Amino acid sequence: MEGSIEARVSRETDLWLAWLPRWRPGTHRGRPRLCRRCFGSPILSAAGLDDAPHPVQHGFSMRMKGVIDLAVDDYTERNLPLLAREIRLAEARKSKRPYRPGEGLDPEYRGLDLDPEETPGQPFLFTLGGLEQEAAAEVADAPPRPFTEEEKAALREEVRLADEFAKQLGRRVCVELSRHRDRIAGAVARVVEPQIAELLADLDRELDSPAWPGA
Ligand SMILES: [Zn+2]
Structure with missing residues (x-):
């Protein structure tokens, strides 16, 4: 793995800042579901991006998650042999699937729901998630050999250590982000806030227009 966590946080922040000018306020309906990655994220708070x-x-959250995940993988590979083996097996099973719609996406699209929420009573003919499950079922292997009690306990301990390590990294990422808050806030003020102000002004004009029912 290249460079310290701090250096990688700094580099991913640079990449996000370079992406930000491409952002435009969405005109589609708001997401009905809360994003598990972003809602209440201490990393977004540390970056000053809560609002x-x-x-x-x-x-931004997916870029920082990428930094943490890579470091945890590296730690697991070097220190946690049982967990590393299970992850390799799971990845090998997954790589056999012919259809993996959630992979290879830019950070801005990673980890989002693949399909919009269904309207009750109006199910979709197919969903990306459904197609993925079907593809997975077609290549399903025989179930793996069950673990012994000792193996289960040892694996649980390794999962705990990996989790502990990920938490420590999360704290280091937050500390490092406090050094980047100013430039993040500057970019939000320059790129994001004027576009939101414009959107609100447009909405205001639309509501005042004689074409609006009840105006
Ligand atoms: Zn999110």
Whole structure:
């Protein structure tokens, strides 16, 4: 793995800042579901992005998640042999699936729901998630050999250690982000806030227009 966590946080912040000018306020309906990655994220708080629009937040959280995940993978590979083996097996099973719609996406699109929420009584003919499950079922292997009690306990302990390590990294990412808050806030003020102000002004004009029912 290249460079310290701090250096990687700094680099991912640079990349996000370079992406930000491409953001435009969405005109589609708001997301009905809360994003598990972004809602209440201490990383977004540390970056000063709690109140930013979700697409602006999401690319940032996924970039920081990428920094943490890579470091945890590296730690697991070097220190946690049982967990590393299970992850390799799971990845090998997954790579056999012919259809993996959630992979290879830019950070701005990673980890989002693949399908919009259904309207009750009007199910979709197919969903990306459904197609993925079907594809997975077609290549399903025989179930793996069950673990012994000792193996289960040892694996649980390794999962706990990996989790502990991820939490420590999360704290380091937050500390490092406090050094980047100013430039993040500057970019939000320059790129995001004027566009939101414009959107609200447009809405205001629309509500005042004689074409609006009840105006
Ligand atoms: Zn999100």
